Amino acid sequence: MTPYPPLRLHVPEPPGRPGRETDFSYLKLSPAGAVRRPPVDVRPSGTEDIVDQLVRVLDDDGRAVGPWDPKADPQLLLAGLRAMLKTRFLDARMLVAQRQKKLSFYMQCLGEEAIGVGQALSLRPDDMCFPTYRQQGILVARGYSLVDMMCQLFSNERDPVKGRQLPVMYTSRRHGFFSISGNLATQYIQAVGWAMASAIRGDTRIASAWIGDGSTAEADFHSALTFAAVYRAPVILNIVNNQWAISSFQGIAGGEAASFAARGVGNGIVSLRVDGNDFLAVLSVSGWAAERARRGLGPTLVEWTTYRAGAHSTSDDPSKYRPADDWGRFPLGDPVARLKKHLVAIGAWSDGEHEAAMKAIEAEVVAAQKEAESHGTLASGLVHDASTMFDDVYRDIPAHLLRQRRELEDLS
Amino acid sequence: MTSMTMIQAIRSAMDVKLGMDGDVVVFGEDVGYFGGVFRCTDGLQAKYGASRVFDTPIAEGGLVGVAIGMGANGLRPVVEIQFADYFYPAYDQIVSEAARLRYRSAGDFTAPLTIRMPCGGGIYGGQTHSQSPEALFTHVCGLRTVMPSNPYDAKGLLVASIECDDPVIFLEPKRLYNGPFDGHHDRPVVPWAGHPLAEVPEGHYSVPLESAAVRRPGNALTVLAYGTMVWVSEAAARETGIDAEIIDLRSLWPLDLETIVRSVTKTGRCVIVHEATRTSGFGAELAALVQEHCFYHLEAPIERVAGWDTPYPHAQEWAYFPGPARVGAAFRRVTEA
Numbered sequence: 178m179t180p181y182p183p184l185r186l187h188v189p190e191p192p193g194r195p196g197r198e199t200d201f202s203y204l205k206l207s208p209a210g211a212v213r214r215p216p217v218d219v220r221p222s223g224t225e226d227i228v229d230q231l232v233r234v235l236d237d238d239g240r241a242v243g244p245w246d247p248k249a250d251p252q253l254l255l256a257g258l259r260a261m262l263k264t265r266f267l268d269a270r271m272l273v274a275q276r277q278k279k280l281s282f283y284m285q286c287l288g289e290e291a292i293g294v295g296q297a298l299s300l301r302p303d304d305m306c307f308p309t310y311r312q313q314g315i316l317v318a319r320g321y322s323l324v325d326m327m328c329q330l331f332s333n334e335r336d337p338v339k340g341r342q343l344p345v346m347y348t349s350r351r352h353g354f355f356s357i358s359g360n361l362a363t364q365y366i367q368a369v370g371w372a373m374a375s376a377i378r379g380d381t382r383i384a385s386a387w388i389g390d391g392s393t394a395e396a397d398f399h400s401a402l403t404f405a406a407v408y409r410a411p412v413i414l415n416i417v418n419n420q421w422a423i424s425s426f427q428g429i430a431g432g433e434a435a436s437f438a439a440r441g442v443g444n445g446i447v448s449l450r451v452d453g454n455d456f457l458a459v460l461s462v463s464g465w466a467a468e469r470a471r472r473g474l475g476p477t478l479v480e481w482t483t484y485r486a487g488a489h490s491t492s493d494d495p496s497k498y499r500p501a502d503d504w505g506r507f508p509l510g511d512p513v514a515r516l517k518k519h520l521v522a523i524g525a526w527s528d529g530e531h532e533a534a535m536k537a538i539e540a541e542v543v544a545a546q547k548e549a550e551s552h553g554t555l556a557s558g559l560v561h562d563a564s565t566m567f568d569d570v571y572r573d574i575p576a577h578l579l580r581q582r583r584e585l586e587d588l589s
Numbered sequence: 590m591t592s593m594t595m596i597q598a599i600r601s602a603m604d605v606k607l608g609m610d611g612d613v614v615v616f617g618e619d620v621g622y623f624g625g626v627f628r629c630t631d632g633l634q635a636k637y638g639a640s641r642v643f644d645t646p647i648a649e650g651g652l653v654g655v656a657i658g659m660g661a662n663g664l665r666p667v668v669e670i671q672f673a674d675y676f677y678p679a680y681d682q683i684v685s686e687a688a689r690l691r692y693r694s695a696g697d698f699t700a701p702l703t704i705r706m707p708c709g710g711g712i713y714g715g716q717t718h719s720q721s722p723e724a725l726f727t728h729v730c731g732l733r734t735v736m737p738s739n740p741y742d743a744k745g746l747l748v749a750s751i752e753c754d755d756p757v758i759f760l761e762p763k764r765l766y767n768g769p770f771d772g773h774h775d776r777p778v779v780p781w782a783g784h785p786l787a788e789v790p791e792g793h794y795s796v797p798l799e800s801a802a803v804r805r806p807g808n809a810l811t812v813l814a815y816g817t818m819v820w821v822s823e824a825a826a827r828e829t830g831i832d833a834e835i836i837d838l839r840s841l842w843p844l845d846l847e848t849i850v851r852s853v854t855k856t857g858r859c860v861i862v863h864e865a866t867r868t869s870g871f872g873a874e875l876a877a878l879v880q881e882h883c884f885y886h887l888e889a890p891i892e893r894v895a896g897w898d899t900p901y902p903h904a905q906e907w908a909y910f911p912g913p914a915r916v917g918a919a920f921r922r923v924t925e926a
Contacts, residue, residue: 305662338695348694355661356694360685366651367686370658377614377640377664384658396678400651407646569692570731572699572754575799575843 189428193500201508204482205229205436209236209455210243217469221406221445228438228448231482234457239518247461251525257298257456258520260318261290261513262535266542267313267323268487271330271344274546275491279554280330280344286311288454288486288504289419291512294318295459296385296415299467300353306385307355307368309392310345311417311485319352323545332560333553339561339568362388362395365414369405372412372470383411383470391422391430393437402444402478409475413466414441416478417453419485424498441478453481454512457519482509593789594781595766598740599629599705602747603667605793607637610665613751615642617652617669617705626671627707627766653679653704657687660700667751673708673760674720687756688731703750703757708736709817709864710901710910711764711774719901721816721865726758727842727874733798734841736760738819739769739786742839745796753798762816762864770817771824772912801845803852807834810858810923813849813875815841818862818911825916831924833860841871849875850882857888858923862916867895889926892919 193199207230215223234241241248268285275283286293293314297306306315316326328335330344338348338356348356355371358364368386375382388398393416405412416437420427427433441448447469451462459481466477486504488495500506520526553559567574567582574582593601606613615630615637621644624631634642645652649670656666670676676683683704691699710719726734733755737743743761750757764770768779769786781787804819809832812822819837826833834852838844853859859879861872872893879891894911902909 307658337697338693341695342693346693348697350697356690356698358686358693360681363654363682363686366654366682367658367661370655370660371662372658373655374659374662374664377659378612378662396648396650397654397682400646400648400654403646403648404651404655569696571733571843572691576846577843 189426189433191426191428191499193503195496195498195500197500199500199503199506201506204508205231206508207231207233209233212243212245214244217465217472218474219447221442221447224447224449225442228442228450229436231450231452232458232462233452233455234461235455235515235519239515239522241457241519245458245461247457247464249457249460251520251523253298253460254456254516254520255525257294257318257460258513258516259534259538260294260314261516262538263542264290264294264314264317265513266539267317267326270542270546271327272491278556279550280332281555282344282491283330284310284345284490285487286313288511289417289483290314291456291459291516292415292417292453292481292483295456296413296463299460299463300385301382303353304383304385304467305353305355305368305371306387307364307371308357308387309364309389309417310357310359311389312387313345313347316347316349316352316354319354321349321352321354323542324549327546327549328552331549331554333549334559334561335552336561339565341566361392362397366397366401366404369401369410369412372410373404373408375411376408381471383413383467385413385415387415387417389422390416390418390420390427390432390437391425393440394430402441402446405476406445409473411470411473412476413463413470414446414476414478416480417483418480419483421485421489421495421499423489423493436480438478438480446476446478448478448480450480450482452509453483454509454515456512456516484509590788591791592782592787593740594787595737595740595743595761596627596629598744598789599747599761600631600633601789601791602744602751603630603633604636606667606748606751607633607641609793612663613641613665613667614659615667616645618645618647618671620644620669625669627763629669629705649675649679650682653682653687656702657682657690657700660702661690661698665701665751667703667705670704670706672718673706673722674717676706676722680725683732683756684729688729692731699754700756701754703747703759705759705761707763708760709762709764710906711770711817713903713906715903716900721760721863721896723760723841723865724869724871727871731756733757733843734760735798735839736762736816736841737839738762738765738816738837739784740781740789741786742796742802744789745794746798746839748793749795749798752795760816764817765820769820772821772910773824774907796839798840799843799845801839801848802837803834803848804837805833805835807832808856809833810860810920811836811849811852811856812860812862813838814862815839816864818864821911821913822862822916824913825920828913829917829920831920833920846878846882849879853879853883854886857886859887860892860894860916860919860923862894862911864896864911866898867893868898870895889923892923894919
């Protein structure tokens with residue numbers, strides 16, 4: 178007889194399900210201003226004690242407090258607010274357009290706008306971002322044309338990627354936005370390679386890598402941390418922990434036993450856990466991490482705590498697996514409302530100006546959509562010619578693809 | 590001209606490109622200070638510095654992933670996978686990323702990179718140091734797959750691969766590193782020294798991709814082979830006295846279909862030889878192409894000689910390896926049909 182009871186498999190369960198309110202105490206929040214700000218040349222072991230804390234700047238009254246206050250120019254904050262609003266209007270319009278079958282699929286970033294926008298505004302325009310499909314805020318903040326974005330979404334005759342990719346899989350080298358694959362985690366290690374190349378070439382540009390909490394389970398994530406640490410790559414390793422990977426809560430990716438930020442420290446990387454819905458914290462920590470990279474001090478890993486307010490995609494129904502009112506109860510709130518409150522509190526913004534800005538931005542998005550639709554939508558069928566599918570497989574079209582293209586053309 | 594082994598020729602290709610082009614970098618497991626387990630990068634770190642020739646962690650997916658990022662940032666990485674048998678963790682990066690980056694971004698981003706990997710058996714490497722995975726690459730659109738059979742081609746093709754803007758899988762038959770091995774494992778080793786194809790220019794030259802070479806002209810049948818099997822087929826032709834025309838494909842995909850069609854149209858008979866397993870091997874594609882383009886010239890069924898459909902065994906290596914006896918028997922069947 179064995180003295181041990183039978184073994185049982187532990188399968189993590191989320192702290193809330195449909196019909197059972199989420200207990201958000203698992204988030205381990207720190208008060209605003211409570212987490213110390215290490216010097217930029219801190220050694221990885223020097224952040225070990227704060228990877229389970231949460232860097233926050235904005236308090237409940239919208240005031241900026243503590244050592245991470247970026248003391249940012251209000252004009253920069255207003256630019257951030259406008260970019261977040263524009264991103265939110267874009268998302269809202271495109272969700273409707275998807276229902277109208279003008280695009281096949283869409284992914285919004287509702288509730289997470291501060292992270293992409295804030296980091297974009299902390300980087301130089303030619304630093305390269307390797308985003309996931311939920312960082313459209315980077316493109317918006319960097320001034321990429323809304324019309325070009327929508328042409329990609331509509332897969333129309335002006336789609337910059339010629340209809341080859343699902344909507345949202347943008348690319349713009351000119352805007353420092355690496356082509357989104359649609360595969361998960363693959364871009365994380367590529368960002369490290371891009372950053373290594375910058376160091377090899379003696380360049381001053383840095384890279385910004387993006388991944389979600391769920392995809393940190395992929396081998397590419399772990400390789401990326403190893404390579405980034407080994408070669409002290411000038412890269413910011415962002416993990417957007419929005420609590421949900423489609424229907425799997427972050428515990429299924431290993432968030433129950435340790436914070437995602439703790440994985441960085443274990444790999445010898447300076448790491449922080451940050452309130453991702455606090456625009457000032459995003460600016461401050463992104464700037465700090467960029468400074469470290471630019472000074473050759475190596476990578477910084479940042480876990481951004483946020484909440485995926487909407488569905489994973491237009492093909493998903495989150496009411497099947499989590500409480501419907503979850504976002505309203507999420508303790509870190511809405512990043513747009515929090516930044517607005519701060520700007521009003523410091524006298525840089527007013528409700529009236531906010532209303533006017535919303536109207537102006539909405540009009541801009543509507544006008545862009547009108548123009549994009551004039552070049553076609555998936556529903557209208559005005560798409561790139563089918564024979565272009567043989568382009569860009571190789572630099573030059575090889576003989577076998579020329580034969581296949583002829584075969585296709587002979588059918589019409 | 591200098592007499593070089595295939596290892597020296599491959600090293601010379603990287604040496605020439607590192608010297609000519611500051612964007613070329615070389616890395617992989619053990620390739621830096623030590624110079625690679627097969628010595629292909631020996632001395633390159635000392636010559637070009639550790640930021641251009643360096644060791645990586647043991648993470649094939651990681652090293653191919655960083656190579657793609659580097660390629661997107663203007664470098665031309667040449668990476669070594671220590672054995673072709675180890676590339677599988679990198680398959681996602683190769684197939685979903687390197688091969689499709691140009692396509693999915695409509696040319697906005699590209700990642701020119703060359704992935705070198707020693708392949709094939711004959712060194713008692715067992716099932717994890719002997720595989721020939723070329724068909725797993727030829728099936729992937731956007732990749733180029735290359736396999737040289739001799740030092741001259743190895744250098745010229747590697748230079749062409751590094752200069753190519755498409756991602757290239759460069760397979761090096763490790764049994765050919767030190768001599769033109771013809772499958773007679775029980776005979777004394779024949780070195781490259783003195784072989785005409787071991788006469789290699791020290792400077793820059795390239796062998797064009799998508800071009801096959803007729804290694805042995807003949808009229809009785811056409812042999813489609815690459816890598817080690819070129820030499821095995823030559824031994825089979827010699828030993829059977831059958832006047833085989835041996836085509837060394839060199840570039841597996843995209844390939845030089847014209848040379849194949851011209852030869853089979855002339856001989857009317859075709860034997861395809863590869864060391865990789867038979868089922869869904871690259872020979873199946875070759876047989877289909879010959880059937881599509883030469884059917885009315887064929888006078889006998891196309892034969893395939895390949896590794897058995899088993900993992901590569903260790904102690905039974907020579908019963909597995911498609912040697913000259915098996916190839917010769919296929920020659921006879923095809924010519925007697």
